[in-house]
Amino acid sequence: MPTLKFSFAGIISTVVVGLLITSCDPPPAVRFTDEALITGQASPILIQPDTTVVNLEDYVLNVAAIDSVSLPSGLSLTRNQVEVKVFGTMTSKIGTMNVWNHGQAYGIPLQKVNKTNVRFTYRGIATEVKTKGEFNAWNANSSIFTKAGDQFELSLWLTPGNYQYLFVIDGKEVRDPAAKDSMDNGMGKYNSLLRIPRPDPAKVVQVISKSFTPSTITVALTHPAKEVTVYWKNFLLEGKFLQQTDQELTITIPAQAKEEDRSFIRVWAANDEGISNDVLIPLQKGEVVQNASQLTRQDKEAQVLYFMMIDRFQNGNPTNDEPVKDPTILPKANYYGGDIAGVTQKLKDGYFQKLGINTLWLSPISQNPKGAYGKYKDPATTFSGYHGYWPVSLQQIDYRFGTKAELEELLAEAHKQNINVILDYVAHHVHKEHPLVKLKPEWFTPLYLPDGTINTERWDDQRLTTWFDVFMPTLDLRKPEVVGPMTDSAMYWLEKYELDGFRHDASKHIDLLFWRELSKKVKSKVKRPIYQIGETYGSRELVNSYVNTGMLDAQFDFNVYDDAVNAFARNEVPFTRITNS
Template structure:
């Protein structure tokens, strides 16, 4: 079993039990989960690699041991109170089939249908504080919200509507890889370095500032709690090491590289999608096979840069600009879930 990157910071509603499936973060099924310790959460394992969690307040944490196929991983988990609010979107124009799409759902054009009411087509969704771009999809046509004065160029000759959800301290300053500044005076911080919470001996708090030391990986996730109960985070920072000197980098486009299982499971059957804009069958398994058979070693390659392998949307989508060609997400740059590997 291999762990797929790090576990996310889970955003939960306090006092509401929630089921979390840990199997999606590993390459093979989880056999069992041992809960080693908890702080601020109630937690117990259930069947098939799932746990039930209930957050008691603003922030909670737990340490677990995950078993699968004879392997085990000890991981720390961090849970943060949701600050989301229910936001109502209204489209007051005409149409038969109206959907809401935006940065909050990976621009999926048919995932959020809007319901026709006396005041127009309505959709309500929960959104955390932040900035979101969106459009209405009316009978297949992408339309800006003309009742919203905030907008920006969409890069395709049109404009996206912009929504700003207020209600939190959503930004901190990364002054250096070991120094972070919050917008309020701190009483406590939670810092995940990789999949382990930093002990208090490895960080210090001075007013609004946090200073870190003895970091073990290049990724940290940080949450701050203020003296007046403010909460900010989670924030993710990548602490980049110095690049290697004198190496040869190979850029690898996964879908176009090598098909590892001998079948193109993802090709879209649509006469409007040209072959060059469709899936061609390359997959992560093919990359692994070529790593093992020494292909890159034979070329003198020391660094691989691969295109994204996150889950991408199904189907094909039409370009907003003439001649309005259709193409798929074969390139990997339309992720809809950053914690799931695309099955193709």
């Protein structure tokens, strides 16, 4: 058999197939009692140096079905109905938290976080000293120094990596006088740079898919692995399922996998230097997927997204064109006429198939206001709601974009071509013309803060309450009484239409309560695969905090994007900036 190689797009997991190897041993006679306690693949839990809090509802819809929870050596726990607190020091770098139901263990991967205690100091005359940077999502109010003798001090636990940061001395941003390194921030100024050495990638064990037979998979190990964890679905494979040498690991595929149209093998390894990459191997009826033609639009990991702002894409129905009649809006800030019918036209033309696209991401289509709002100085203009991000209704399709029948036609045509459609959904705010603003004013955050300052564009220090503009009230999604109906509004689109998921706007400005509630409703009420991807500008830890089995499937990595833009567009920025991102 020739060696075949392909990779899933959008997920850092590798799917590689290769030459047959011989194996005479039958699969172990083990049968897993699969009551699907965990919906989807359990995402890894990062075990912190002090205490790690695990929300069990992120993994198990019915937590009452959990009989017990067990942890690897070195760790202990306390548990209430929905929350586990993990204490102690994990003696291994990787491991498994088992949740038990009727004698069957369901495994949740664990990874020990390697953190360093970093001490910042400032010697100088000041009343208040703070720091803001990539390590705290640029929120200075979360990192305030204490006065100790003749200096100010702050200690933070940080993972290995490079961090840009600044001090804030009595409200003024300055570089750290004690910092040895600085870095161009891409906007004409420099930030201080903290470097915490990462594991040496040349010494960390890497897992590389190598070969397979109808009943086994062999992966190569670039260095001897002291630890390995392998899962089929959410079941830890041990004992006779694994045969390991210094150079490779052979995994016996459970015979039970033949009963599943699609299931996955996942592999991690670790040595003294660090934790390997993860390898995701798709199975079809228990055999390794060999060809991309075997993938369907339901394979979340294989999505290739195409984003379009509907108004600017294709005008398929000129009869619904209606630019805002306001002379303060320049033509480029007004409606162009693109609509849902235009997207369907291009689908039927084969445009997206020729590009190799299998997922369309539509800009918001809910009703927006008819007037002009906002201001831009140069060139002077106001704006229409052509972009769709100013909803005055959470369920009505904007007539300038189309009708229910046109959206249903688009979805039917896309699905006929094995193409997903995900909708850009705005949960964070509404436009001031939305009826809720008058009906439920207590559902919104105040425009002015207690100190009298206006709470607009306070992206970091007022992350969950800030307004984007004075005509865009922010929903207070920290309140359960607001989260309930707002998640119901999002569910409307999935229950009314055969949409395949959401791209969520402004994810970092929405409390985790909303994402947990929405994902719980999706899993319990929608019986088809749903993909949710978010938008978060901020630290890597902040971006990661929204991604797990019970919240979002993925987030866009704007940190890598910003580093890539600087490396590609500016001669003085080296490509190592992307490597170190």
